[in-house]
Every structure is written in C-alpha cells, then in structure tokens.
Amino acid sequence: DAGVLWLGIKIAHKGGDRITEGVLASELQRYHADSVQYASYQREAFDE
Numbered sequence: 001d002a003g004v005l006w007l008g009i010k011i012a013h014k015g016g017d018r019i020t021e022g023v024l025a026s027e028l029q030r031y032h033a034d035s036v037q038y039a040s041y042q043r044e045a046f047d048e
Contacts, residue, residue: 002028006037013046 005028012021028038040048 002032002035002037005032006040009041010046 005024009021009024009028012018012024025041028035028041032038
C-alpha cells in the first residue's frame with residue numbers, strides 16, 4: 001500500500017536511515033508511481 005510505504009519513508013527520513021528510506025522509495029516508485037504519496041516523496045514533503 002502506498003500509504004504504508006510513504007509512512008515508512010517519512011519515519012526513516014526523520015530517523016536519518018537513508019538506506020531504508022531509499023529502499024522504500026524504490027518500492028513506492030516501482031509499484032505506486034502514479035500515487036499521491038509518490039508525488040509527495042518527489043517534492044520531499046516529509047513534514048506534511
């Protein structure tokens with residue numbers, strides 16, 4: 001689910017875990033490239 005991946009990305013980003021952030025972002029792009037969550041990731045909207 002795009003929402004779960006996006007939540008994980010935001011948590012990893014806040015925690016400074018760039019590896020996990022990258023892995024989850026890759027999954028978000030692969031499976032949910034047209035989602036609102038991926039658009040949020042692309043504009044780095046981590047605090048929204």
